[in-house]
Amino acid sequence: MIAITLGCGGKSKPGGGSTDDSGSDEGDGPFTAKEGFKPTAFSVEVRGEGRPVIFIPGLGCPGNIFDDAIERIDAAVDGGIEAHILNLAGFAGEKPIKPPLAAKTRKELIRYIRSRKLDHPIVVGHSFGGFIAYWLGATSSDALGGVVVVDAGPALSDADDEDARRLRNMWAQAGDDEIPVQVKTVYSWMVRNIDRLEPYFETIAKSDRQTIGDSIYELVTTDITDKLDAIEAPTLIVLADGSLQNGYKRMVADIPNKEVVVLPKTRHFVWFDDPDGFAKVVAKFVTAHAPE
Numbered sequence: 001m002i003a004i005t006l007g008c009g010g011k012s013k014p015g016g017g018s019t020d021d022s023g024s025d026e027g028d029g030p031f032t033a034k035e036g037f038k039p040t041a042f043s044v045e046v047r048g049e050g051r052p053v054i055f056i057p058g059l060g061c062p063g064n065i066f067d068d069a070i071e072r073i074d075a076a077v078d079g080g081i082e083a084h085i086l087n088l089a090g091f092a093g094e095k096p097i098k099p100p101l102a103a104k105t106r107k108e109l110i111r112y113i114r115s116r117k118l119d120h121p122i123v124v125g126h127s128f129g130g131f132i133a134y135w136l137g138a139t140s141s142d143a144l145g146g147v148v149v150v151d152a153g154p155a156l157s158d159a160d161d162e163d164a165r166r167l168r169n170m171w172a173q174a175g176d177d178e179i180p181v182q183v184k185t186v187y188s189w190m191v192r193n194i195d196r197l198e199p200y201f202e203t204i205a206k207s208d209r210q211t212i213g214d215s216i217y218e219l220v221t222t223d224i225t226d227k228l229d230a231i232e233a234p235t236l237i238v239l240a241d242g243s244l245q246n247g248y249k250r251m252v253a254d255i256p257n258k259e260v261v262v263l264p265k266t267r268h269f270v271w272f273d274d275p276d277g278f279a280k281v282v283a284k285f286v287t288a289h290a291p292e
Contacts, residue, residue, distance in 0.1 A: 035115055036115065037108075037111050037112060037115035039108040039109070039111070039112055040089065040097055040104070040108065041088065041089050041097060041101060041104040041105040041108045041109075042086045042087060042088050042089060042094075042105055042108070042109070043086070043087045043094065044084050044085065044086055044087075044112070045063060045083075045084075045085045045087070046082065046083070046084055046085075047070070047082075047083045047085065048070075048074055048080055048081055048082050048083050049080055049082055050074070050077065050079045050080030050081045050082050051077060051079065051080070051081045051082065051121075051122070051286055051290065052081070052082045052084060052118045052119065052121035052122070053073070053081045053082070053083055053084070053121060053122045053123075053124060053286060054084040054086065054109070054113075054118075054121050054122070054123045054124065055070065055083060055084065055085045055086060055124050055125075055129075056086050056088070056105070056109075056123065056124065056125035056126070056128075056129030056130075056132055056133060057086065057087075057088065057091070057126060057127075057128075057129050058126045058127030058128045058129055058130075058152075059091070059127055059128040059212060059215055059216070060091050060092060060183070060204040060207040060212055061091060061092060061126075061127075061200065061204060062087055062091065062092035062093075062200065062203050062204075063085035063086050063087045064085065065200055065269075066083075066085060066124075066126075066271070068196075068271070068272075068275060069271040069275065069278060069279060069282075070083045070085070072275060072276070072278075072279030072283075073279050073282050073283045073286065075279075076279055076280065076283035077283045077286050077287055078287065081286065084118075084121070086105075086109075086129075088101060088105060088128075088129075089101060089211070090207060090208040090210075090211025090212070090215075091204075091207045091208075091211065091212075092203045092204060092206055092207055093203065093206040093207070094208075096208040096210065096211045099211075099214040099215070099217075099218060100214070100218045100222075101211065101214065101215050101218065102128065102131060102132050102135065102215065102218050102219070102222070103135075103218070103222075105132050106132050106135045106136050106139070109123075109132070109136060110136060110139075110140045110143060113140075113143050113144075114143065119145075119291045120143065120144060120145030120291045121144065121145055122144070122145050122146045122147075122148060122285070122286050122289065123136060123137070123144055123146070123147055123148065124148040124150065124282065125147075125148070125149055125150065125152065126150040126151065126152065126269075127150070127151060127152050127268065128152070128215060128219065129150075129152075130149040130150055130151065130152025130153075131152050131153070131154065131219060131224075133147050133148070133149050133152075134147070134149060134152070134153075134154045134224060134228065134231070135154075135224050135227075137231040137233050137235060138224060138227035138228060138230045138231050139227070139230070141230070141231055141232035141233040142232070144233040145233065145234075145289050145290070145291055146233050146234045146235065146236065146285060146286070146289040147231065147233050147234070147235045147236070148235075148236045148237075148238065148282055148285060149235070149236070149237045149238070150238045150270060150271075151238065151239055151240045151244075151248075151268050151270055152248075153244075153247065153248050153251045153252070154223070154224045154225045154227075154228055154251055154252070155222070155223040155224065155225045155251065156219055156220050156223075161220075161221065163220060164216070164217045164220035164221055165217070167213070167216045167217065167220065168213035168214060168216055168217040169213065170182075170213070171209050171210075171212040171213040171216065172209050172210045172212070172213030172214070173209070173213075174209055179205045179209065180201070180202070180205045183201050183204050183205045184201055187201065187204065189267070190267050190268035190269055191267050191268065191269040191272050191273060192265065192266070192267055192273045193272050193273050196269075196272040197269055197272055225251055225254075228251075228252060228254045228255050229254040229255070229256065231255050231256070231257075231258075232256065232257070233257075234257050234258075234259075234285070234288075234289050235252075235255050235257060235258040235259070236258070236259050236261065236281070236282070236285045237252055237258060237259070237260045237261070238261050238263065238270060238278065238281060238282070239260065239261065239262045239263070239270075240262075240263070240266045240267050240268050240270050240273075241262055241263060241264050241265055241266050241267075242267060242268075245262055248260075259285070261281050263277050263278060263281075
């Protein structure tokens with residue numbers, strides 16, 4: 001069950017949660033683009049100049065977990081990149097909001113893109129962030145230059161509502177002394193090069209427990225597999241070299257314009273296990289899909 005906690009993996013299951021696009025919680029349409037729009041589901045750090053690329057971290061992770069990857073990608077892209085690095089509400093010490101976090105992030109991110117007049121940015125999402133990237137691509141491909149999903153799928157399997165509640169409670173009800181141990185236990189197996197991920201454990205442990213639990217619940221009960229054929233933007237799926245890769249490949253079969261790359265000898269945090277390989281494949285994609 002740990003594997004599905006962060007991995008967003010497996011085959012699709014029926015009866016998923018709502019994927020309604022009827023409007024935002026504020027009463028505006030999800031694609032409103034008012035100048036100066038301030039998102040509530042995330043904060044953003046903008047760094048560098050060049051091709052706009054948005055980075056969405058995984059469950060509980062801070063945006064700066066991408067720092068090394070961003071530097072390498074920036075150096076490999078002619079003209080560089082303008083990195084928009086998201087910190088999701090309730091993760092890594094950020095102020096929490098009411099759930100559902102993935103759905104709110106997806107709606108507010110397209111508003112952010114349009115309010116900032118970003119020219120067809122590339123969206124890079126890892127794990128929980130990868131699920132959001134799929135969802136954004138399926139509903140707003142016209143605004144995107146490309147979608148990069150890092151070791152994530154559009155649905156979870158091997159879990160039902162009972163599993164979803166149990167996983168939510170495992171995090172939401174954890175005590176102060178349990179959270180650091182829980183983070184270390186769960187996250188350590190997700191990388192071969194533990195020295196690169198371990199410095200982030202303390203920050204991840206500062207995540208709001210209820211937000212972590214609710215986000216896992218949202219993943220388990222939301223299935224967007226049947227929306228993937230609507231992703232018109234070019235899509236790159238970078239997978240870890242593990243047991244989930246075949247399931248991911250089956251799940252994304254309906255994406256029209258996709259490339260799937262498995263980086264050998266990597267686990268869930270693939271850019272820590274193969275920094276050069278990850279940067280090379282993402283930089284190549286960014287370069288190949290510049291705005292017309």
